[in-house]
Amino acid sequence: MAWANVNSGLLGIVALLCADMAFAQTHAPPSNSTSPQAKSREELDAFGAIMEAGNPVRTVETAQQFLNAYPNSEFIVYAALAGADSSCDLGKLSQCAGLARQALQANPNNIDALLLSARLIVAPGIENPPKHRMEAKTFAATALDLLKRKTIPTASEAGVWLRTRNSFEAAGKYVLGSVEFLDGNLDSARVLLDQAVALDPRGEYLLRLAMLCAAKGDSGAQAMAARAIAAGPEWVASFARELLRPEKRVTNDQP
């Protein structure tokens, strides 16, 4: 479940890479003529190993192998993102942050890299002073702006595109909502976080909403925390369980 959620961003990679109608009966141009190019068969095979890894642990391993073996590859951003997504899924947030930074260095305008970096800055348990919050807000706003200019590739299935787009938009709203929350603007935070959860009910977003409800003394906090636990992944569930304990109050500290 969590694996499927976290890797929704990878759908974007597929859309980017594929001259997707290549062997369909059509004469439309391919989706993207500026796709990353492998310099050798071995490089593409190594990238394929990440895409075919099948589980988060293996994805992180193959991504790191790729990044070490092909530091100048045009696939760097996608390999780093695949590894970062999986690290996040495994709750290894510092590893995730390192890989996200690598992806963002490779392409400062990559929507997925911007959003993942922003999510990590505002993640529960991470110290996030106002300067960092501002950076997260800038990343999210930039990503949402870039997203507006994206067009569905010719042969991409509308539903897949919509899910990917919604997942990006939700991440952006979540970051903006979290910054509002951390700045103490609970009402505007609520609007943004509700929008994020409506677009993509990811555990991380539900947890933030539960934290917001708890901060407002809203009776919905427990139900929201229970939804976050059910949605996972485990690091999110762990924070949410803390929230359910009456003697504890999760703010933005480690449980």
Add this chain to the structure above:
Amino acid sequence: MWSILARGKGNVILASFCLCAVSATTLRSQDASNSLANGVQSLRQGRTFVAIKALRIALAEGNLHAHLPLAEAYFVLNQRKLFKEEIALAKAAFPLDPEAFYVEGRYRFQVEKDVETAAKQFQLALVRSADHYKALCYLGICLREMRKEEEAEPLLLKSVQLAEQSKSSFYLPYQSLAEYYLQLNRLEEAESMIGKAVALAPRVAMNQFLHGKVAWAAKKNDVAVVSLNAAIKIDPAFLQAYYLLSRVLSAMGDKDGANRRLTEFQTLKDIYGLGQRQ
């Protein structure tokens, strides 16, 4: 999983080779053939990286037939350098086979948008097999792009004829001819061609859209509404269908329906953009 099995087989083959050269040779060719079959199957299923792995094993096992599907896999992944290397190897391995020339034509046309080079590749495919109805169709489409529509029409018609003879579901020449006849306002011929395309592939949004467009031109508004709704149902991102449907509904006096579709068009434009659909 598959690669583990393949490696396992490789060890068995090696052991067999030590014991008995004849049976090892048989096993080796079977294994190469399996790698090729698995690679092609994975490619058709959209598991492109798995396909590449299998096809590279088939090549390592000496099966030169793997060059062409491997080139196709690189085409699917938009890997320009690797595609060019692999298609050259496919042509060198089987110079009389039209398929590699056809695939290169598709690549030149779709990826490089080099219509003239693509046309030459389709011609080379046709030199090797005059009955290659897909090469004929694409050569016709290239000629239409080059504004040589009068030369294109007989090629597309021949492609239709050959595809019908081989009972193929290849609908593209019908679609292309329907577009051409619609441009010339030869509506009966356009209706006939797009009707056949829809019969062959009703789940293709472009076929339904063109069917609606031809019906609209022929003032068969009820038919147009059905076809355009079908296009939208198949592909909710087919924005031209929403727009045309709003025009058809407006012409039929259904102002509410027309406004609804126009609003959807405006809203969805922000979500999907105005990219080309198929």
